[in-house]
Amino acid sequence: MEKPKIPDKEKQRLAALKTYDILDSLPEKDYDDLTLIAAEICDAPIALITLIDENRQFFKSRIGVDIEDTPREYSFCSHAINLPDQLMQVEDTSMDQRFVDNPYVIGEPKITFYAGVPLVNPEGYAFGTLCVLDSKAKRLNERQERALKSLANQVMHLLELRKKNKELELSRKKVDAYARETEEFVYAASHDLKEPLRMIRSFLKLLKKKHSQHLNEEGLKYLSYASDGVKRMQMMIADMLEYYRLNMDELTAEKVDISKLVDEVSAFYKREHQDAEIKHSGLPAINASGKDLRMVFENLIGNAIKYRKAENHPVITVRAEANPGEDWVFSIADNGVGIPEDHLERIFGLFQRAHSGKQYPGTGIGLAICKKIIEKAGGKIWVESKLDAGSTFFFTWPENV
Ligand code: ADP
Numbered sequence: 001m002e003k004p005k006i007p008d009k010e011k012q013r014l015a016a017l018k019t020y021d022i023l024d025s026l027p028e029k030d031y032d033d034l035t036l037i038a039a040e041i042c043d044a045p046i047a048l049i050t051l052i053d054e055n056r057q058f059f060k061s062r063i064g065v066d067i068e069d070t071p072r073e074y075s076f077c078s079h080a081i082n083l084p085d086q087l088m089q090v091e092d093t094s095m096d097q098r099f100v101d102n103p104y105v106i107g108e109p110k111i112t113f114y115a116g117v118p119l120v121n122p123e124g125y126a127f128g129t130l131c132v133l134d135s136k137a138k139r140l141n142e143r144q145e146r147a148l149k150s151l152a153n154q155v156m157h158l159l160e161l162r163k164k165n166k167e168l169e170l171s172r173k174k175v176d177a178y179a180r181e182t183e184e185f186v187y188a189a190s191h192d193l194k195e196p197l198r199m200i201r202s203f204l205k206l207l208k209k210k211h212s213q214h215l216n217e218e219g220l221k222y223l224s225y226a227s228d229g230v231k232r233m234q235m236m237i238a239d240m241l242e243y244y245r246l247n248m249d250e251l252t253a254e255k256v257d258i259s260k261l262v263d264e265v266s267a268f269y270k271r272e273h274q275d276a277e278i279k280h281s282g283l284p285a286i287n288a289s290g291k292d293l294r295m296v297f298e299n300l301i302g303n304a305i306k307y308r309k310a311e312n313h314p315v316i317t318v319r320a321e322a323n324p325g326e327d328w329v330f331s332i333a334d335n336g337v338g339i340p341e342d343h344l345e346r347i348f349g350l351f352q353r354a355h356s357g358k359q360y361p362g363t364g365i366g367l368a369i370c371k372k373i374i375e376k377a378g379g380k381i382w383v384e385s386k387l388d389a390g391s392t393f394f395f396t397w398p399e400n401v
Pocket residue numbers: 299303304305307334336337338339347352353354355361362363364365366367368391
């Protein structure tokens with residue numbers, strides 16, 4: 001028996017094989033289908049997809065044999081990979097010095113015929129083969145050889161696809177971990193900013209209370225700008241903490257009576273905006289996190305009042321519709337200033353605003369919070385609007401959260 005030669009650049013070949021993460025993997029139908037076709041086409045009782053590891057040959061797919069691997073020194077395919085661009089064919093092992101006393105020739109499965117096409121990766125490393133074996137001496141015809149080569153190409157495509165998928169999964173995990181880390185950092189930083197801001201605000205108040213007599217009109221104006229800035233920053237931090245908290249909270253669900261919830265939210269806003277008319281009809285009780293859904297309605301009804309037209313009192317209508325077995329569709333319509341068309345999608349992004357802060361103070365976080373809550377539950381949110389005529393925000397909520 002002749003031991004197979006170790007290929008040149010064996011270290012690199014083994015390293016490349018490891019990148020496919022396929023050694024010792026479980027059988028897979030895609031590979032088994034190709035082995036089956038190889039066996040059928042070549043009319044052979046045994047067909048294998050082999051991968052040559054350092055000391056053994058692993059069978060990724062096998063038809064006609066029970067073992068999962070064999071020692072490398074007895075492997076036919078270890079000879080085949082030394083000529084990566086050729087199909088190796090042994091018509092009769094009893095006539096071939098290399099294999100005549102091979103244990104798998106003398107003993108089971110009594111290999112007499114072998115044909116294997118090397119599996120070669122794009123860098124030119126041969127990992128193993130797609131091969132067919134028989135206990136009878138024979139020769140593949142040209143068509144069988146061509147088909148076996150094409151099938152080997154398909155095995156290589158499967159291997160490359162597997163590698164790409166693994167790489168993708170790894171990148172996705174890295175991106176997820178990075179996003180989580182960033183969110184945790186923003187959350188922690190925002191949280192830590194609260195205290196110094198509270199301090200600045202208190203000292204600005206003290207300064208105004210105790211020393212305003214020493215300041216001229218310009219000085220007082222600057223003081224007021226500084227207080228406004230701090231207030232705005234506090235608002236943004238509170239909203240940002242709310243936004244990032246949503247990522248960390250688990251999804252919970254209870255029966256929430258939306259009609260009652262909208263009444264409570266309306267009562268809250270009407271204390272400050274007595275002229276606001278908030279109507280609703282046909283609102284159901286649904287499965288949701290009551291706290292999160294309250295935040296959605298607070299933001300949407302709050303905005304409907306905030307972005308009102310100066311000349312008329314706000315009229316807001318909250319509705320819900322559902323077809324049996326489908327998601328609920330909620331709508332919150334107002335008669336406010338409306339939204340420019342080029343902002344209709346953008347406003348759901350973090351810090352995105354369509355109106356000036358001077359006229360309408362805000363942080364640009366409220367709708368991003370709504371979107372996050374709704375999407376987390378499996379719904380979606382969108383808006384239809386006409387400048388000067390009003391806006392209608394829609395969102396869907398799955399029946400079973
Ligand atoms: P904020 O109101 O704090 O700016 P939001 O995220 O709640 O932040 O809203 C984003 C932007 O969408 C607002 O700045 C505003 O331009 C626009 N918007 C939201 N709701 C309405 C509405 N009902 N009518 C008109 N514009 C709206």
